Amino acid sequence: MELFPPIPLAEWRDCKETLHRFAQVVGKIRLTASVRRNHWWNVPFHLTGRGITTRPIGQADGNPFTIDFDFVRHQLVAASLDGTEVSFPLYGQSVASFHRATLDALAVLGARVDIPALSPFDLPDSGRPFAEDTEHGAYDPVQLNRYWRVLSQVALVLEEFAAGFSGKASPVHHFWHTFDIPYSRFSERHTEQPAEADSVTREAYSREVISFGFWFGDDTFPEPAFSSYTSPEPPGLAEEPLAQGSARWVARNGSHLAVLRYDDARAEADPHAAVLAVYDGAHRAGAGRAAWDMAGLACPGGTTDQHLAAAPPA
Structure with missing residues (x-):
């Protein structure tokens, strides 16, 4: 299967706008029926072998229930732990239906x-x-299966990158409000938000954070891209090198994103390595400028024990 198949926004924009709203319908159920977690980690979807899932939430006649998007059969599947299951097709639906x-x-x-x-x-x-x-009612099964495959491939790259950090970090997850897939690393230093900041922003950025992820494009940046940002942004961040030739710092909303265009990554001899290099460069830039304990938070090979880190794999 092709790594990072083409997914230009213009070819599936209408489908994306429909699916985004479908995801928000289910996402709001997830938000309401789940126990609140720090930084809204209870809210996003997670990847499955067929699509995305809410994971078990709430109570249905005494049983937790899940809601899954199946992008192989193109169905929404709602099921409770007692075995009751309801499904219906995703295609042929308006947001209202x-x-x-x-x-x-x-x-x-x-x-x-x-x-x-x-x-x-x-x-x-x-x-x-x-x-x-x-x-909104556009639904192309081919395009939306491709969306899920790209999402799944990016998730695996983010999981690999996540293995190198032992500090507080988010899961790799798919946010339905911004329709991106991020993974975030935190320091324990508190940040002060302006008085006018909304509750979503206040909780998301209550600690220093460096976030890494991928989005499919929108009206403000109409193409898919890998990205990273540091919040609050330390002085001089955009002066740091990104260790990957086609990546660049992009000014956005008064701060900077490290951006690698999806098509530029696809053009590399090793797209997988190119994405990891940008994430690593962005982490070094943000953590270095913000004076994080980079050595203490490192997790080489996914281990924190020095003996295991030095030993060959079993």
Whole structure:
């Protein structure tokens, strides 16, 4: 299977806009029915061998339930631990009909979830309830299977990169509000947020963080790309080298992103190594400028025991 197959935004923009809203419908159920975790780690989706999942959440007649997007059969599958399962096709749905079918599935499971604000978060139509959105209904199974395959490949690269750090770090996960897949490393130093910062921002950036990830493109950057940022951004960050020729620092919202365009990564002799090099360069730039204990937080070969780190693999 091709590593990082082409996925230009222009070819699947309409499908992406529909799926983004489908994901937000289910994501808001996940948000409401899960126990809150620091930095909103309870909110995102996780990858499966067929798509993405909420993981077990809530109670349905005494049983936890899950909601999965299956991008092989192109179905939404809701199931509870007692074996009850409801599924329906993802194609042929508007956001309104998807929203209705999802709530009907929860009713069959016996899941009583009080979901506030059932409208898009931070999207242009945030004032329109999902139940009234008959505009978004594009669904191309080929393109959306490719989205899942790219997401899965990026997740494995991020998991490999994550192995080199022993400090506080997020899982590799797929956020439904920004539709990206990040992995983040934290110091334990608190950060002060401005008084006008919203609750999402306050919790996400309550500690110093260096985040790494991938997004599929949007109106502000209309192409897929790998990226990293440090928050709060230390002085001189964008002066640091990124150790990968086609990567660059990009000014965005008053700070800087280390960016490697997806198509530039694909053009490299070893795309996998190119992405890891950018993530490593961005980490060294951010952690170095912010004076993190880089040596103390290193985890060579995924081990923290010095004896194991020096020993050959068993």
